[in-house]
Structures are given as C-alpha cells and as structure tokens.
Amino acid sequence: VSCVSGGLPKPTNITFLSINMKNILQWNPPQGLQGVEVTYSVQYFIYGQKKWLNKSECRDISRTYCDLSAETSDYERQYYAKAKAIWGTNCSKWAETGRFYPFLETQIGPPEVALTADEKSISIVLTAPKKWKKNPEESSISLEQIYSNLKYNVSIHNTKSNRTWSQCVTNQTLVFGWLEPDTLYCVLVESFVPGPPRLVQPSEKQCVSTLKDQTSTLKVK
C-alpha cells in the first residue's frame, strides 16, 4: 500500500544489536507520536549488490526491532538496513543504519565455564561461544573457527581475602594454583578478539569452594 512519504517523522537511533552474529535491527519510535499506533516496515541492503530487499516478516509490524540474522549471516559482507514508520496513509522517510560489518562488529558472548576445585587449585575449562544459527539442527560453528585469535580474560575472586586477579589466555583449560583450602572463589570470564573495540559480555559469575586441607584433618584425628 503506497503512502505519503515524509508525512511522519522518521524512527530514530536505528542500529544493529549483534551478539555472536545474531543480528537484530532495532530503533526508537519517531518523536512526538506518543499514543499513535504506528507500524513499521524494514528493508535491508547487501553492500555491493544492486537493490534494497524487503524483509517480509517485518512488514507493518508494531514492535521496534527486526531479526535480520539470516539475511546478514555472511559475516564477511557488509550491510545496511532501514525502517520507516507508517500510520494510515502517512509514512516517514526511511531511517537508515550506517554500514554494518558483522565480522568486526558482533559482540563476542562469554564462553561456557566449568570449574573443578581441589584443595589448593581450581581447574577451569572454557568452551568457546557458538555462532548464531538459523535451525537448531544445523551443525554449530564455534566463534573460535571464525576468530583464530579469540582470547579469554579470566578473573578469580577470593571471597575471604576479597582479592581478585586475572589472566588472559588463548587455550581453553587453565588451573589457578596456590589457593587457600576451604575457601569460596568466584570466577568471571570474558571472551575478546584483538582488533577494533567491541562491547564485551562477561559470563555469569560462578563460585566454587576449595576442599578442606586433608593434612590438617589427619593431624586432628
């Protein structure tokens, strides 16, 4: 349905929110239209191709976001996207993103973290985050396969002494030694890729206690 373009103000702050290559286009409603039931339509463009393409699942929608992960899954290409507001026979001009380059701009999610405690050490096993995939049946692609220089910033906190220290690693298993027995330690891990700055997503904090010192328990007997 055609509409009078420019009859409405444009959506604002239109950007891609990208985490592990799950690429969501999001925007704010046009200013000054509170209480008006506006809908939106979205198009996207593959840089270097010929024309803008409609995203059919995001035609005349009332939400202010649209999942373009499938359309932007070739992470080594660049993209643009745009959205316009529609109300009756009026619509806004398009609000357009800057050039979006998933390979350099996606946020790298945290790894999976598995902790095993001993008396004086904690072993940590990290599993790299996975790239977004369209169908659960598809085989997973680890972000490690995409970013061979993927690194992890592992920080460990002694809840008794309130001391924290961290280590930057590339391998997926590490051991923190020389710890205090019978003490609760909490671990946080961030993934990162050296290169242009990206937003970072730390892992959930995980805590584990080191075991009681067996030698002292034997003496007590």
Next chain:
Amino acid sequence: GLRRCLISMDMRRIEESFQGIKNAIQAKDTFQNVTILSTSETLHSIKPLDVCCVTKNLLAFYVDRVFKDHQELSPQILRKISSIANSFLYMQKTLQRCQEQRLCHCRQEATNATRIIHDNYDQLEVRSAAIKSLGELDVLLAWIDKNHQGTSA
C-alpha cells in the same frame, strides 16, 4: 615452498585511527551498490602463498592512488588518514625487504585479484572511488590482520 613474508605492525593503532573516521567517511560514500575491494571475488580467495604479493599490491594501491586522490576538508579526518598512510608506508618498507630476499613472489592469481580492484576503482569518478576505498579500509585491515597474525600486537 615460498615462506610467507609477514608484516609486524601495530594494527591496533591503525584500526583505532580508522574507527575515528569510519562513520564520517562511509557516510560520504553514496554508491552502496559498488565495492572496490569486492571481497568475495578478491580477498577471500587469496591463498597463503599469495598473501605477501597481494598485501604489497594493496598497500601500493592505497599509497599511490587512494591517499593521493582523496581530498579532505576536515583537519581531524585528514590527521587520521595521514596517520594511516604513514603506517602503510612503514609496512611497504617491511615488504620491500622481503621482496629483496625473494620471499614475495607474485603469481597470476595475485595479479588478477589486484587488477579487479584497480578496475573497480577506475569505474568510478576519482573522488568517489577514493572515498569508497577509504571506507573499505576496515575490510582491508581485517584481511591483513587475519593473514599476518602472530605478528600484530
């Protein structure tokens, strides 16, 4: 076979300079349906053996054509571009030494890829071509970073 000749360079500094001008430069590029580096046909099909030659050719492309053809009014943007250009000159010197040690062999594949890029450039008006090439520096830097890893900080 030919050992790859790698660039040891602080890529972070160049990337930072580019990040500072990326939006401004890319916003000036109004021809979204054309690319210069056209990655799928060129950069992504480069084999390790050809990395050195393609890098050398691309650095020369930017130094001898893009930076020369680009005219910039904003002093801030100009400063960033000059910093990037100087880094490219430094990388060129590094590769020059490799070439003298015959470690930067140019096969036909590398020459073809370079010609596609020059042909793309020639199809646009020179100022637009320069702006578009500058706007695609993130693609080039990511490719150099990926193919010369283990040497950048």
